[in-house]
Amino acid sequence: MKANLFGKKILFYIAIIIVWQVIDSADIWPDNIFPSPIEVGEDLIYGISDGSLFYGIGTSMWRLILGLAIAIGGGMILGIFMARVETVNQTIGSLVLGLQSIPSVAWVPLAILWFGLTDAGIIFVTAIGAIFAVTINVYTGVKNIDPSYIEAARNMGAKGSQLITTVLIPAAFPYMITGFKQGWAFAWRGVIGAELLFSFLGLGFLLNVGRQLNDVSQVIAMMLVIMGIGILIDGFVFKRIEDKVMSRWGLR
Amino acid sequence: MGKLEAKNVEKFFQHDGKPLKTLGGVNLTVNDGEFVCIVGPSGCGKSTFLRILAGLEKPDGGEIMLDGKKVNDTGPERIMVFQEGALFPWLTVRDNVEYGLKISGIPEKERNEISNRYLDMMQLTQFANSYTYQLSTGMKQRVAIARALVMDPDVLLMDEPFAALDSQTRDLLLVEMQLIWKKTQKTIIFVTHNVPEAAVLGSRVAVFSARPSIVKKIIDVDYKRPRVAEDENLGVYEKEILSSLRHQGPK
Numbered sequence: 001m002k003a004n005l006f007g008k009k010i011l012f013y014i015a016i017i018i019v020w021q022v023i024d025s026a027d028i029w030p031d032n033i034f035p036s037p038i039e040v041g042e043d044l045i046y047g048i049s050d051g052s053l054f055y056g057i058g059t060s061m062w063r064l065i066l067g068l069a070i071a072i073g074g075g076m077i078l079g080i081f082m083a084r085v086e087t088v089n090q091t092i093g094s095l096v097l098g099l100q101s102i103p104s105v106a107w108v109p110l111a112i113l114w115f116g117l118t119d120a121g122i123i124f125v126t127a128i129g130a131i132f133a134v135t136i137n138v139y140t141g142v143k144n145i146d147p148s149y150i151e152a153a154r155n156m157g158a159k160g161s162q163l164i165t166t167v168l169i170p171a172a173f174p175y176m177i178t179g180f181k182q183g184w185a186f187a188w189r190g191v192i193g194a195e196l197l198f199s200f201l202g203l204g205f206l207l208n209v210g211r212q213l214n215d216v217s218q219v220i221a222m223m224l225v226i227m228g229i230g231i232l233i234d235g236f237v238f239k240r241i242e243d244k245v246m247s248r249w250g251l252r
Numbered sequence: 253m254g255k256l257e258a259k260n261v262e263k264f265f266q267h268d269g270k271p272l273k274t275l276g277g278v279n280l281t282v283n284d285g286e287f288v289c290i291v292g293p294s295g296c297g298k299s300t301f302l303r304i305l306a307g308l309e310k311p312d313g314g315e316i317m318l319d320g321k322k323v324n325d326t327g328p329e330r331i332m333v334f335q336e337g338a339l340f341p342w343l344t345v346r347d348n349v350e351y352g353l354k355i356s357g358i359p360e361k362e363r364n365e366i367s368n369r370y371l372d373m374m375q376l377t378q379f380a381n382s383y384t385y386q387l388s389t390g391m392k393q394r395v396a397i398a399r400a401l402v403m404d405p406d407v408l409l410m411d412e413p414f415a416a417l418d419s420q421t422r423d424l425l426l427v428e429m430q431l432i433w434k435k436t437q438k439t440i441i442f443v444t445h446n447v448p449e450a451a452v453l454g455s456r457v458a459v460f461s462a463r464p465s466i467v468k469k470i471i472d473v474d475y476k477r478p479r480v481a482e483d484e485n486l487g488v489y490e491k492e493i494l495s496s497l498r499h500q501g502p503k
């Protein structure tokens with residue numbers, strides 16, 4: 001079954017590349033607008049051989065990780081407070097919903113004014129783009145905890161921070177994972193978007209360089225890398241944590 | 253010690269925007285080491301009363317005294333066993349049982365010794381490393397009882413803990429519950445809607461009236477232990493409980 005599914009996927013992607021090559025061979029558009037898969041591949045290999053691709057990935061990744069860590073930490077604190085303290089929910093809660101509707105790239109001008117063209121600015125955009133998605137999911141998770149868990153824990157003497165670390169967080173964890181996953185997706189969009197506009201290293205920057213040099217194959221190559229990293233992190237990091245949590249919590 | 257007194261306990265609930273009196277001044281004294289069952293019509297607030305005894309809810313009137321001292325909050329001397337067990341699915345059976353000990357800062361080695369004793373008592377040793385989703389409902393309730401017992405409370409408050417069990421498992425646990433009671437000498441207050449269950453377990457059975465409820469009658473079940481549900485001699489007590497349940501005033 002599993003091998004079968006994998007085979008299907010491989011065939012699908014091979015088919016896409018073949019169709020792509022056929023369209024290219026038909027010479028409908030010039031090569032500087034519609035490159036062949038081979039040209040894109042060459043571009044990737046060039047990026048790998050001179051190391052610029054790895055440097056770009058590395059730069060984007062550490063910004064992502066730092067930004068996401070801030071978003072997860074902050075989102076958890078905010079979400080738990082919103083769920084447990086009614087006043088916080090009534091005040092900050094509505095603001096969070098509003099802020100959540102701002103696309104991360106819309107924070108870029110503010111980030112540039114506040115932090116200049118620095119790593120801190122890009123990390124700010126990454127974190128702020130992700131934090132509210134994390135917050136909302138953590139809030140929902142904590143709100144949906146079976147109240148008898150909290151009562152049982154209180155009854156056995158758990159209070160304050162003990163209650164948070166031993167019951168609220170683990171009990172809400174299945175929701176939190178969803179929040180982290182959404183947060184990561186927003187953070188990834190945020191970091192690439194910010195790098196594009198900041199034009200300061202990273203994959204987004206390389207994408208923009210491709211545009212500036214009128215190098216379509218580099219643009220497409222970078223898009224493929226961005227997508228590839230997305231698939232890897234979704235499939236290997238989050239899918240695995242999610243599966244484990246769901247089965248452990250008896251939800252599957 | 254574990255003498256628990258409820259004095260004139262009142263509780264209101266909001267119903268369609270109007271306060272609805274659920275507990276209409278409940279008086280009940282449970283002596284140290286006594287096994288008391290509470291039965292009553294559904295919606296009479298017997299579970300609410302138990303939650304007030306546990307400190308999980310505040311009464312709107314009256315007071316709860318434990319060994320002569322007023323109680324306002326939850327406390328490790330009054331531990332509740334919940335209807336659905338309320339076990340933590342993210343912990344193993346052992347970690348669930350040790351939860352309260354861990355919270356109170358008891359070191360791991362000591363925790364393990366205590367939990368081993370109760371895991372053994374509840375015949376859970378071989379499941380110590382299982383997660384709760386791997387257990388049957390009956391097993392889960394055993395874990396819930398073990399988790400409460402490790403706290404060594406003076407009073408064990410049980411809220412229809414066997415309601416979701418099949419009758420075989422329930423019969424088994426009814427006998428075990430009596431043995432546990434004998435062994436640990438705890439004060440036990442056990443809420444149930446199942447009359448035979450009350451007759452088997454309770455040394456006394458308090459019958460609640462319909463809302464606003466009070467303790468309408470207390471029936472002494474003076475019969476040798478361990479009792480089993482199919483013992484016909486318990487029928488007299490069951491009838492007595494049933495008839496006082498039936499003679500409810502108008503709602």
